[in-house]
Amino acid sequence: MSGDNKAKVRVAVLVSGGGTNLQALIDAQKSNGLDGCEIVCVISSKPGVFALERAKAAGIPSAVVDRSEYSSSEEFDAAILKCLSDFNAELVILAGFLRILGPTVLNRFPRRILNVHPSLIPSFCGDGFYGLKVHEAALNYGVKVTGATVFYVNEITDGGEIILQKAVDILDGDTPQILQKRVMEQAEWIILPKATVIAAKEILKDKESSL
């Protein structure tokens, strides 16, 4: 399945919902902002989500690995691994993927799985900090600057090596919803494609040095 783009790193995007971060990656690819990468598949842990429509509209193959069809996280992980293998994925981007990947997946893709978190790690991250809760925590603390972080996923929640971060000012009148939207627009959608390119370059370099 390597095909024509021999030099391009094969990217799988894992989703569970609306897929706005997936869209940022698709848009980057369309405007040649995903240098050295090709999004080869979108894998959803839920059927019927809008992210799958986005994939279809962009002509990207997709698959559903429905978490509810597996009795254990190990079986689910095995199904995800199988799917990633079917698409010959080399780099995995978690883009609003609401499931924790277990050690079998992490060990198969060391420094090859990226996630984006809507805060400046190490602030407002770790277990319990997801979605709107992150922005609620930032507003409750009273910080004036927040942002987003893209990092390599490891076994510690939000604890892997940071690739990129971008700051976003908190403004008077911000609600968790308003802040969530601005952090997406001004940080997540910008640094996720950039970090994908950085991670892909590392893969290409590793490939060259192993030739």
Add this chain to the structure above:
Amino acid sequence: MSGDNKAKVRVAVLVSGGGTNLQALIDAQKSNGLDGCEIVCVISSKPGVFALERAKAAGIPSAVVDRSEYSSSEEFDAAILKCLSDFNAELVILAGFLRILGPTVLNRFPRRILNVHPSLIPSFCGDGFYGLKVHEAALNYGVKVTGATVFYVNEITDGGEIILQKAVDILDGDTPQILQKRVMEQAEWIILPKATVIAAKEILKDKESSL
């Protein structure tokens, strides 16, 4: 001692060393960037420090409350309070002041003491995080964005209400020293005068509403 500037909030700046943050406040005052404030004194916890020279050059009265001359922190706090009282200080700015102020001072100046910390609180702050250690911690963690925070001092180290924060990108090749300098230039020296103005406005408002 109120004198001519009836509408201006009387600001005391507490220092212990070189006084670069004091200089930022002096420069702001010179360029009319300390709206509603007047720096009426510089108080040093150490004799002979360069901050005292800066005060002298700017024509600002100064005093030394030498920590080593007091046998307890309570006596030192009492001497600081006496000095603040002598200058009729209304707002206190800790600008590289290396001593912890005790409850007698804090209770006398609730929401009237500002401090600046060289990170985006709540990251890399609290006991043990001061000076270069803050920047070492940020670089060791691998964050890509740091910054500075100005906050109202309360009994919790770096735990008071945040007034302003400003982000600073970490760059390849940064050392703790290089980063410390850039955080000062790009964040601390900018937000400390601005936060002083914000705090002074609150004092003026409180005064007006109590008339």
